[in-house]
Amino acid sequence: MGYRDIYSTWQADPEAFWMDAAKGIDWVTAPNTALTDTGDGLYEWFADATVNTCWNAVDRHVEAGRGEQTAIIYDSPITHTKREISYVELRNRVATLAGALRAKGVEKGDRVIIYMPMIPEALEAMLACARLGAVHSVVFGGFAANELAVRIDDATPKAIIAASCGMEPGRVVHYKPLLDSAIELAAHKPDFCVVFQREQEVAQLMEGRDYNWHGFQYGVEPAECVPVEGNHPAYILYTSGTTGAPKGVIRHTAGQLVALNWSMKNIYNVAPGDVFWAASDVGWVVGHSYICYGPLIHGNTTIVFEGKPVGTPDAGTFWRVIEEHNVTSFFTAPTAFRAVKREDPTGDCITKYDLSCLKQVYLAGERADPDTIIWAQQHLNVPVVDHWWQTETGWAIAANPLGIEELPTKLGSPAVPMPGYHVEILDNAGQPVPAGTLGAIAIKLPLPPGTLPTLWNAEDRFRKSYLTTFPGYYETGDAGMIDEDGYISIMARTDDVINVAGHRLSTGGMEEVLAGHPDVAECAVIGVTDALKGQLPIGFLCLNAGCARDHSDITQEVVKRVREKIGPVAAFKRAVVVERLPKTRSGKILRGTMVNIADGMPFKMPATIDDPAILDEIKTALQTLGYAPD
Ligand code: COA
Ligand code: AMP
Numbered sequence: 018m019g020y021r022d023i024y025s026t027w028q029a030d031p032e033a034f035w036m037d038a039a040k041g042i043d044w045v046t047a048p049n050t051a052l053t054d055t056g057d058g059l060y061e062w063f064a065d066a067t068v069n070t071c072w073n074a075v076d077r078h079v080e081a082g083r084g085e086q087t088a089i090i091y092d093s094p095i096t097h098t099k100r101e102i103s104y105v106e107l108r109n110r111v112a113t114l115a116g117a118l119r120a121k122g123v124e125k126g127d128r129v130i131i132y133m134p135m136i137p138e139a140l141e142a143m144l145a146c147a148r149l150g151a152v153h154s155v156v157f158g159g160f161a162a163n164e165l166a167v168r169i170d171d172a173t174p175k176a177i178i179a180a181s182c183g184m185e186p187g188r189v190v191h192y193k194p195l196l197d198s199a200i201e202l203a204a205h206k207p208d209f210c211v212v213f214q215r216e217q218e219v220a221q222l223m224e225g226r227d228y229n230w231h232g233f234q235y236g237v238e239p240a241e242c243v244p245v246e247g248n249h250p251a252y253i254l255y256t257s258g259t260t261g262a263p264k265g266v267i268r269h270t271a272g273q274l275v276a277l278n279w280s281m282k283n284i285y286n287v288a289p290g291d292v293f294w295a296a297s298d299v300g301w302v303v304g305h306s307y308i309c310y311g312p313l314i315h316g317n318t319t320i321v322f323e324g325k326p327v328g329t330p331d332a333g334t335f336w337r338v339i340e341e342h343n344v345t346s347f348f349t350a351p352t353a354f355r356a357v358k359r360e361d362p363t364g365d366c367i368t369k370y371d372l373s374c375l376k377q378v379y380l381a382g383e384r385a386d387p388d389t390i391i392w393a394q395q396h397l398n399v400p401v402v403d404h405w406w407q408t409e410t411g412w413a414i415a416a417n418p419l420g421i422e423e424l425p426t427k428l429g430s431p432a433v434p435m436p437g438y439h440v441e442i443l444d445n446a447g448q449p450v451p452a453g454t455l456g457a458i459a460i461k462l463p464l465p466p467g468t469l470p471t472l473w474n475a476e477d478r479f480r481k482s483y484l485t486t487f488p489g490y491y492e493t494g495d496a497g498m499i500d501e502d503g504y505i506s507i508m509a510r511t512d513d514v515i516n517v518a519g520h521r522l523s524t525g526g527m528e529e530v531l532a533g534h535p536d537v538a539e540c541a542v543i544g545v546t547d548a549l550k551g552q553l554p555i556g557f558l559c560l561n562a563g564c565a566r567d568h569s570d571i572t573q574e575v576v577k578r579v580r581e582k583i584g585p586v587a588a589f590k591r592a593v594v595v596e597r598l599p600k601t602r603s604g605k606i607l608r609g610t611m612v613n614i615a616d617g618m619p620f621k622m623p624a625t626i627d628d629p630a631i632l633d634e635i636k637t638a639l640q641t642l643g644y645a646p647d
Pocket of ligand 2: 256302380381384385403404405406407408409431493494495507509510516519520521
């Protein structure tokens with residue numbers, strides 16, 4: 018069957034479609050019901066089943082006689098380390114780690130925060146939680162202690178599993194002091210911490226609270242896989258919203274198993290045993306779905322890559338890894354390809370490697386610009402698939418499903434909706450618009466298995482953020498259009514979220530940090546277009562009356578402040594002092610207009626602007642930073 022037939026099969030009977038997909042999973046108790054409508058726009062998948070994620074991702078492959086297959090390849094050009102872990106080794110390691118966590122009191126439903134870099138132990142920690150039915154929440158290493166503290170207070174973990182350090186090119190990221198200060202800042206205190214001591218830095222442990230990863234596993238009884246309900250939360254993953262408080266996206270166990278397993282074959286076109294590589298980080302949703310769970314559930318070999326697209330050691334790193342480990346499908350962010358292309362525009366590094374194993378490449382996380390896609394197509398000679406998804410959905414909303422059929426590529430479009438997603442473009446009144454017309458992208462409820470059922474501790478916020486604007490739909494927060502052939506294009510966010518190097522960040526969150534500076538009376542942060550990272554944040558500061566301090570001291574202080582409060586990942590390096598901010602007569606800051614000025618794009622003078630002259634002042638300020646061309 019081709020894509021259209023499969024999509025129609027899903028449309029004709031969505032529940033039967035997913036019940037059929039559910040056959041790919043080993044259930045303790047198979048589901049009788051696919052979808053449960055719990056009322057008021059909330060839905061759950063396979064709620065009456067019982068199942069264990071770790072069993073499906075690890076043990077079942079050992080039972081099926083594939084224990085010697087490599088499950089995880091660790092390749093770290095930063096530390097010059099390579100290591101392979103077979104499925105049977107992974108099973109044993111995870112069972113022991115889970116046993117040690119259980120011995121310290123971690124049980125089904127308890128939350129565990131994981132704060133680790135790209136090392137296999139991060140996946141082992143996730144799987145050990147899954148084995149016990151504990152709910153993990155992985156926090157990205159590029160966040161500052163304050164962000165970790167916010168997540169500790171929201172998830173209230175019984176335990177935190179961390180590494181002593183992370184490795185960035187030319188810099189050791191001292192995780193342990195960040196962990197210590199986060200616990201100090203947080204109101205909630207975990208019962209205990211487990212620290213994986215890396216060779217590159219041995220951290221000081223706190224007697225009675227911190228345990229050494231190896232020591233605490235000594236002599237424990239390995240844990241079996243604990244069956245959980247289909248609607249048991251597998252994890253919480255925090256992502257940026259409009260305000261500084263991150264949203265705790267919940268993923269239910271059964272839906273994730275079914276959807277990810279389906280996607281590995283149908284979207285990523287791999288068979289069990291193939292090597293699948295997502296060059297992302299376990300701290301992001303791509304890392305959850307396609308470094309850890311998806312490939313392992315499907316019996317693939319996954320790669321944990323601790324490096325960067327360039328500089329570790331050069332722009333040929335990706336191609337070296339693909340050749341050396343025989344990668345079939347490769348997934349990265351457009352920004353990573355832009356970084357490689359900038360250093361190797363003619364693709365010379367690519368020709369040094371035999372990439373005959375590579376069948377296809379996938380890009381996501383931000384808009385894939387046509388130049389980057391064309392460069393990749395020309396130099397790699399394989400299909401390059403742009404696909405669109407979000408932390409909330411956990412897997413692709415739109416893609417070119419190569420495992421079903423290779424559809425024609427349209428540059429600038431992540432192709433067509435996947436089964437499970439009824440995507441529509443709506444106008445401000447919530448009415449569908451004709452093909453080719455720009456509007457808000459919404460998905461008709463219910464969302465498919467594997468997507469978020471609600472937000473952790475925040476059902477009202479879930480409704481307000483996603484369900485209220487367009488009743489009966491999930492609001493994606495993206496704007497775009499659908500053409501006559503059903504191809505979707507993603508044009509912009511409709512909220513204050515920006516996308517910096519494939520990382521999702523809240524300008525509202527940065528504004529909260531700037532506003533906390535004692536000299537700042539008012540501020541705005543916008544995302545300006547950047548050739549490498551897609552977008553970069555820029556801050557505008559209005560100072561308190563009478564503040565006579567040197568402006569450059571203040572801008573340096575706010576830059577430092579964002580790094581300290583949010584983290585280096587915010588890439589907040591530029592701010593400028595202005596007299597006033599452009600606003601509507603009702604006082605709303607005209608951030609969109611400021612972005613257009615910065616990018617040198619034509620714009621219509623907002624009819625409700627309070628004082629148009631302010632825009633000239635903004636332009637002049639932006640020009641001092643090298644933006645806003647005439
Ligand atoms: N731990 C600690 N710090 C981190 C980090 C981590 N895991 N990841 C990034 N940082 C830091 C970086 O060291 C950098 O710090 P600096 O300001 O001291 O230089 C800062 O956060 C910004 O990082 P980044 O945006 O990654 O920029 P970069 O200049 O280091 O690298 C790219 C640029 C394009 C090579 C890089 O952004 C990249 O590989 N992007 C791909 C992202 C991706 O795969 N996203 C997955 C989403 S699908
Ligand atoms: P995240 O939750 O971090 O994965 O970010 C999700 C957001 O990234 C989406 O809502 C989009 O704004 C953007 N995004 C992800 N993939 C794409 C894509 N293929 N094209 C355009 N934007 C994308």
